[in-house]
Amino acid sequence: MAPRAESRWVPLALGLSLLLTACAGDEVVKPRAGVPPLRADLVAGAEFYASPSGSPSGDGSFTNPWDLATALSGPTAVTPGSTIWLRGGTYTNPADPRGFESTLTGAPDAPIVVRQYPGEHATVTNTLLVTGADTWFWGFEVTQPAPQPLETLHGVNVHGPRTKLINLIVHDATDAGIFIPPQATGAEINGSIVYNNGRTDNLTHGIYCTSATATLLLRDNIVFDNWAYGFHCYSKDEGSITDIDLEGNVAFNNYVWGVPWDADILVGGTAPASGITVNENYTYRTNFIITALSADIGSNVVTNRDVVCTNNYFVGGWWQVGAWTNATVTGNTLYNFPTGGMIGTLGTVSGQTWSGNTFFGDPTALAWRQDSNAITTFDGWLAGTGLTDPGTYAGSAPTGVKIVVRPNTYEPGRAHIIVYNWAEQSTVAVDVSGILRMGDRYMVQNAQDFYGPPVASGTYTGRPLQLPMVRFTPPSPIGVATARPAPVTGPIFDVFVLMRTKPGVCTPDENGSLQSCIDWHKNSDPPSRSRRHPARP
Template sequence: MKATISLFIILLCSIFGFTQQEFHVTSEGKSSGDGSIKNPWDLQTALQQKPEKIKGGDIIYLHGGIYTGRFLSTLSSEKNEKPVTVTSVSGEKVILNGNLSSNRKSVLEVKGMNVIYKDFDVTFLGDYNRIQNDSFLKVDGINHTNGIDCKFINLKIYDNPGSGFGSWKETGGSEILDCIIFNNGFISLAGRGGGVGIYVQNNSSSNRLIENNVIFNNFYKGIEVWSANKDANNSYVQNIILKKNDVFNNGSPAGGYKDNLIVGTDDRNGINIARNIVVENNTFYHNTDVKSGEVGGDAASVTLGFNASSPVDNILLKNNLIIGRNNAFRILHANNLILSNNIAYCGYVHLNSSVLSNIKNWKTDHNIYYTKRAKSFRIMKDKDYTFEEWTNAFKIDDASSWFLNKNFKNNIEPTITKFNNQENKFKVSIFDVTEATSEIDFSEYNITNGTPYRLIDAENPNETFFEGDLKADNKVTIPLNGNKLQLPNGESSAIKTLSNYGVYIIEFSPNSTPSPKETIIDRILDILGRNDN
């Protein structure tokens, strides 16, 4: 019996010695608060707490409301396996609004390691200037300037007069997951767009992960894996993974189409080379009437390489759908490159002559190319190659195939991606040349027949597209005819996707009779019971 009592005391000490703490923030909270539900903090006070106060495993709950300000988070967890979490209260809408007078250049700046930020909006509300004149201040949505192993999950980042998300070189191991990033940017005095969806770098050996995001209608580019530094002395665009993202129609608010993805640097020294980049299972799309064979105009969708002095190296491009116009797929300067199982619809595959000295290092297989002419591979300052000439001359793409644009094969299956932190939430990406209604099968997810759901068009994320119940065959019917678009605040040039492509968020209602959860006391009694036996 003494042994049992001793074990009970030890268990209590170990459990309650590491109890997760919960803190509370409201839009009316005070710096003099203590973070309790009765005496909550304001947001800035919460975000500057020391590790002695907020420890790994603790949660800061943001209660519903609009938090106007530009905020700096120095939160940090010293326990690698237990991050601090900053999240909205379940079911409550939280908006960080950066539209006020301030010299800070982001709505939220993050300096700290091992923190999760999830389930809130980052934006500018009301009237503000998006023209780059004397009174203009570029303000990004989120700038993660330093601190490793952070996660940014299920955020909506939109309408910021700068880039959506800057994820800089000293943030190795961090992840951006399940976010919707759109309508960010500004117009220069020359009429050109500025501001990208995500700008990412990494000087660490730890991989950065950007997965299952929807990035569209930003004023300049979609994702820049990039550095503009012309005189670098070290390498910091490396070890980055892009998976299952939908990136489309970026550049359109400024009246044109820009790269949905660019991987490269402008380093003239050949030191800061974009390397060890994985691009897998993504869709990169610009409005293109594929059914009619449309291909004219400038609409680059994916570009690899920028400066001949720094060709991209060790790049994997696999299982991606690349749709655009004449120059949709560009390989400008590349050393080691693997292209596998991609579908590219473009006028030509555009390449610069520098590839001629490196193409022997490439591995390409099982790709499908659709171009407007038989001479489909254009190497600048060299010549245009037919597909047969291409494979014979460079001994690559033997298992790949080529067709004219007008012969596009409509056999691309819709993709379903489950959100990382929500059991009943999914992203559905559909590309269908026939513009028909799609039947999406959820059989593998074990969702009960008749479960209610609501469907959201990602391009109009603040409204429900329609609601229904899961049918007996476990399928949800999604028509590709949504015509509503959340336009950028103060701009009307952005465009809705055509009816051959759409991205949807589907949320199933939680199980109304969840299994009972085992409590701490249950576990203690269970252990004590086993001990007595």
């Protein structure tokens, strides 16, 4: 494995993004214009297999698989468009206790896919270092189990261009859960769950990222309970906070283990940011802390260039909006509990567009701030900024139930379900008619207990799913003592993962294929990645 990259870069799918919002009246929000459909022209090649019991002398076949280190080293047979299936079990690397390095190199129109075998659970231990290119890592777990390595390691350390991390579960890394430096051009993190990462205040985050050239896409990830920031898009270097798109992510209760002053979402640094999009993201904090930030868009030491910040739902903590030459801030909702701070703006807001934002709380409370001026009321902030109609107060607190269903870009039948249960109901009804079809088998996992028992499962009948809103205690970090237990978000807030599952009976045919599962696999893969999988021994 190459030497560990410098980790102090002080701070994303081709696909249709449909947002279904179910409240009292089941509002349906249509896809954003300009979002392309999932490409069906990606080249698919040969299939290979790796297993915890595999061997360097294997041939990568189903019956004679490679070990993971060999599979990731770029065997000659693995060409652009190939798929490497990871059989279930725990992968360790005796040759390098730090973990695994992937030098796999696909092509932009024929990526190599490294994916968990359907119906199994593959766990990659310690770190996954990516130095190849055009490779998609899909659906498996990456963690640093006890006893943890003495060296501080990222969970997934991406240096290869056009790398995609899809539906991964990354937790308990001693450094950042996922690290994206500038050389990982055109990277994407999509549908992943990232939690309990880091061990150092203000330095070790859920996702630590920069971007210098092609767009970095961070979409539909669930990031929570990390030591410092949730999303930390930061750099000291000119041009390294460029073209970053955060969309549909959920970030909550980050910085809970250390000093609680970091934000769930940060974009900005000591160099100007440009080409930033923050759209349809969701935050939450269990405990009210007066100095904490929900989102910090722009940092506080430079004048940034341009940002679009729209349709976000920020709950808990100040929202700091840095100095921007051009900014569009519309359609956002903000609530910071009855007495919490609201928005702090930095620099002049001339040249910025603010409209249609919704605020909850007391407009006469001292909860607003413009630049270095004293904390003031909403009217005082309006006077200080010169904004005339940035938004309105809609009440002292949100009411009812807000439910958001976000389909997964890469797996039809999969979605994230975000619930703000202001009414504190014991169960909520969720319309998933845009995700499942009549007769589909499904299960729903709590994102904070992804490998635990399902909270709901069965055959879809067209009726709303009934999901329990309970007090669930998430796991504490591995290998370290914490000053407080993991925060409980229920019954007010929770996030779930809906997944279409295989039929109850899968019978191998004479060729060893799970013929009765083909429809499920086709509906679970991108159009050009449909596979017939051999029967499991």
